[in-house]
Amino acid sequence: MSQPTMQQVAERAxxxxxxxxxxxxxxxxxxxxxxxxVLAAADELGYRxxxxxxxxxxxxxxxxxxxLNDFHNLFFAEVxxxxxxxxxxxxxxxLYGNGKHSVAGEAEAVETFLQFRVDxxxxxxxxxxxxxxxxxxxxAVVVVGRTEQSKSVDTVNxxxxxxxxxxxxxxxxxxxxxxxxxDGGSGAGAAERSFGYQTTMKERGLGDHIQIVAGDYTExxxxxxxxxxxSSAMPPTAIFASNDLGAVxxxxxxxxxxxxxxxxxxxxxxxxxxxxxxxxxxxxxxNQPADDLxxxxxxxxxxxxxxRVEPHQYVGAPSLVVRTxxxxxxxxxxxxxx
Amino acid sequence: MSQPTMQQVAERAxxxxxxxxxxxxxxxxxxxxxxxxVLAAADELGYRxxxxxxxxxxxxxxxxxxxLNDFHNLFFAEVxxxxxxxxxxxxxxxLYGNGKHSVAGEAEAVETFLQFRVDxxxxxxxxxxxxxxxxxxxxAVVVVGRTEQSKSVDTVNxxxxxxxxxxxxxxxxxxxxxxxxxDGGSGAGAAERSFGYQTTMKERGLGDHIQIVAGDYTExxxxxxxxxxxSSAMPPTAIFASNDLGAVxxxxxxxxxxxxxxxxxxxxxxxxxxxxxxxxxxxxxxNQPADDLxxxxxxxxxxxxxxRVEPHQYVGAPSLVVRTxxxxxxxxxxxxxx
DNA sequence: TCTAATTCTTGGAGCGCTCTAACTATGACG
DNA sequence: CGTCATAGTTAGAGCGCTCCAAGAATTAGA
Numbered sequence: 001m002s003q004p005t006m007q008q009v010a011e012r013a014x015x016x017x018x019x020x021x022x023x024x025x026x027x028x029x030x031x032x033x034x035x036x037x038v039l040a041a042a043d044e045l046g047y048r049x050x051x052x053x054x055x056x057x058x059x060x061x062x063x064x065x066x067x068l069n070d071f072h073n074l075f076f077a078e079v080x081x082x083x084x085x086x087x088x089x090x091x092x093x094x095l096y097g098n099g100k101h102s103v104a105g106e107a108e109a110v111e112t113f114l115q116f117r118v119d120x121x122x123x124x125x126x127x128x129x130x131x132x133x134x135x136x137x138x139x140a141v142v143v144v145g146r147t148e149q150s151k152s153v154d155t156v157n158x159x160x161x162x163x164x165x166x167x168x169x170x171x172x173x174x175x176x177x178x179x180x181x182x183d184g185g186s187g188a189g190a191a192e193r194s195f196g197y198q199t200t201m202k203e204r205g206l207g208d209h210i211q212i213v214a215g216d217y218t219e220x221x222x223x224x225x226x227x228x229x230x231s232s233a234m235p236p237t238a239i240f241a242s243n244d245l246g247a248v249x250x251x252x253x254x255x256x257x258x259x260x261x262x263x264x265x266x267x268x269x270x271x272x273x274x275x276x277x278x279x280x281x282x283x284x285x286x287n288q289p290a291d292d293l294x295x296x297x298x299x300x301x302x303x304x305x306x307x308r309v310e311p312h313q314y315v316g317a318p319s320l321v322v323r324t325x326x327x328x329x330x331x332x333x334x335x336x337x338x
Numbered sequence: 339m340s341q342p343t344m345q346q347v348a349e350r351a352x353x354x355x356x357x358x359x360x361x362x363x364x365x366x367x368x369x370x371x372x373x374x375x376v377l378a379a380a381d382e383l384g385y386r387x388x389x390x391x392x393x394x395x396x397x398x399x400x401x402x403x404x405x406l407n408d409f410h411n412l413f414f415a416e417v418x419x420x421x422x423x424x425x426x427x428x429x430x431x432x433l434y435g436n437g438k439h440s441v442a443g444e445a446e447a448v449e450t451f452l453q454f455r456v457d458x459x460x461x462x463x464x465x466x467x468x469x470x471x472x473x474x475x476x477x478a479v480v481v482v483g484r485t486e487q488s489k490s491v492d493t494v495n496x497x498x499x500x501x502x503x504x505x506x507x508x509x510x511x512x513x514x515x516x517x518x519x520x521d522g523g524s525g526a527g528a529a530e531r532s533f534g535y536q537t538t539m540k541e542r543g544l545g546d547h548i549q550i551v552a553g554d555y556t557e558x559x560x561x562x563x564x565x566x567x568x569s570s571a572m573p574p575t576a577i578f579a580s581n582d583l584g585a586v587x588x589x590x591x592x593x594x595x596x597x598x599x600x601x602x603x604x605x606x607x608x609x610x611x612x613x614x615x616x617x618x619x620x621x622x623x624x625n626q627p628a629d630d631l632x633x634x635x636x637x638x639x640x641x642x643x644x645x646r647v648e649p650h651q652y653v654g655a656p657s658l659v660v661r662t663x664x665x666x667x668x669x670x671x672x673x674x675x676x
Numbered sequence: 677t678c679t680a681a682t683t684c685t686t687g688g689a690g691c692g693c694t695c696t697a698a699c700t701a702t703g704a705c706g
Numbered sequence: 707c708g709t710c711a712t713a714g715t716t717a718g719a720g721c722g723c724t725c726c727a728a729g730a731a732t733t734a735g736a
Binding site for chain 2: 003046048049050051052053055056061063071072074076077080081084093094095096097098100111112114115116117137138219223248249251252255274275278279280281
Binding site for chain 3: 003005006007017018020021025049050052053054055056057058059
């Protein structure tokens with residue numbers, strides 16, 4: 001299992017190791033003749049640079065670590081793709097860590113990256129402020145999907161409140177007045193979504209119809225929340241769940257209880273995950289510009305690595321994806337309306 | 339951003355760097371007194387071992403890399419959790435790579451791991467034999483979810499044929515005779531599932547009812563396959579999709595076309611992903627023992643690292659998870675039966 | 677008290693690579 | 707032909723850590 005070293009390549013090519021190093025790093029000022037020589041020797045030997053040694057010497061790994069809060073959350077898969085694409089383009093290596101959906105798991109993943117001396121760390125859906133602050137002391141850090149302010153960390157996320165506004169306006173335009181919201185609890189962006197919902201309801205003169213029930217970004221939360229909503233004195237004609245999974249939970253309860261979607265109740269999610277896109281679900285939802293966020297995350301980390309110190313916050317624009325879970329309410333004229 | 343080194347810790351603790359090294363590696367034969375001293379100094383300095391240097395010297399990284407074929411596939415998330423749990427227990431660091439669902443992406447991820455000199459590589463859902471063979475020349479490799487035979491690589495997977503048998507028997511026991519299968523094409527394990535389906539159908543004397551339609555592990559494949567099936571001269575009373583996603587596609591078509599599941603048609607998937615577990619879907623499916631597979635994957639890699647050379651194949655036992663998508667056929671006595 | 681065995685501790689030579697400083701060709705120019 | 711640039715190449719000192727060989731301290735035994 002012992003790998004060939006630069007030394008061996010140098011000997012075979014009849015040059016110094018320094019020259020091999022230059023060739024390996026694509027440095028200028030190497031004659032084509034020698035370059036070919038070195039490349040050929042490396043190839044024959046099956047030489048592969050040792051990142052460990054390389055970076056011990058150069059103090060740079062040209063590698064970023066990205067901690068995914070939860071491998072089961074499809075939204076992060078989306079974001080990961082965006083980030084990976086941007087990293088590929090920039091010639092940066094990306095290593096992933098499993099946050100195991102827990103503060104401790106995230107801290108461990110971060111620690112591993114730090115020990116590997118990655119140049120930067122991207123925290124996708126991070127749970128813990130301490131963890132990110134600590135990481136920021138040793139590497140460039142950007143947080144995706146959270147808005148925690150911090151001088152030492154950059155953030156990248158979608159304008160959740162604007163996304164919520166998109167939803168409420170869409171529903172209101174369809175003629176809905178009793179639009180309820182299933183809150184996302186402590187989930188990333190949940191507070192902003194709820195805030196955007198309330199604000200927009202008021203703007204549309206629907207303040208009296210604001211109805212919020214607790215949830216938590218899970219299917220179960222969506223189910224129980226919807227159950228509570230539908231058994232209230234004045235059940236809503238449209239439900240805005242704080243994320244897609246919650247919306248599927250809502251869908252489940254609605255179908256079980258005999259309501260038709262969207263005929264009896266319109267339903268909207270958030271995140272535009274693959275789940276929402278499945279035709280069996282076909283959920284109207286809010287799309288987060290994952291590619292955009294990913295590209296920006298990589299860019300911000302690079303800037304930090306290159307010396308920027310002022311914190312930077314990027315907010316991407318959400319968009320509404322209308323599918324078949326929303327329609328005008330069956331009873332167009334709301335008996336309870338203004 | 340400059341990190342404290344072992345040297346600094348040694349100075350502060352008033353001992354040699356060698357002793358610090360011993361303490362850091364939890365070596366025996368260090369007096370409690372000195373150990374405390376070193377630990378305290380390290381803590382005060384915020385010292386963090388440099389894996390790069392450590393492993394340059396020891397030729398071991400104590401780190402395995404795992405290439406996930408596709409971050410969007412929830413089954414791999416499940417397997418990743420199993421592997422992570424086993425790795426945690428064994429005190430092994432795990433780094434993830436994004437295979438981007440392409441041969442090239444996987445090869446890149448493998449190359450990165452190799453350059454980082456990981457001790458072992460786990461390929462989850464690998465697409466390409468060349469990639470794994472190449473990786474095996476420089477590290478211990480185990481493939482999860484594929485059965486490609488190879489002297490240099492270990493494999494870990496579920497007995498797909500047995501899983502298919504479980505499905506067919508379950509359905510047959512419920513009284514179904516016209517049980518159709520949506521094939522998984524080139525997907526991991528698809529051929530075995532199809533084979534198991536056919537074999538078991540024959541065993542149950544249902545050979546004449548074998549009906550297979552092409553699919554590809556996607557929702558769209560499930561939809562079109564089901565459409566073809568239901569519009570055939572003798573539509574099935576039960577459909578066995580090669581994976582959960584395909585089953586959801588089937589579900590979608592069935593519901594759209596006015597069939598009730600399971601009243602008119604029973605439906606079974608494979609993999610027991612979170613998708614199948616959602617109450618809105620509630621799919622009867624075959625569970626792969628992800629924890630089991632993960633633990634075994636880690637174990638096999640470790641054995642390889644420790645010198646084993648004979649290839650090893652582990653096959654885990656699948657189990658059936660019965661949910662609400664299967665029931666006895668509405669017309670108990672099949673007019674076409676034997 | 678002396679010796680042998682055992683437990684602790686340490687110096688220092690690498691691990692494979694980068695990078696500075698310096699050296700050697702090679703040309704251009706007057 | 708001598709002088710300078712400039713391009714091309716290289717020696718060698720680290721980077722932070724591990725681990726062997728060997729020395730120091732402690733304990734046990736006679």
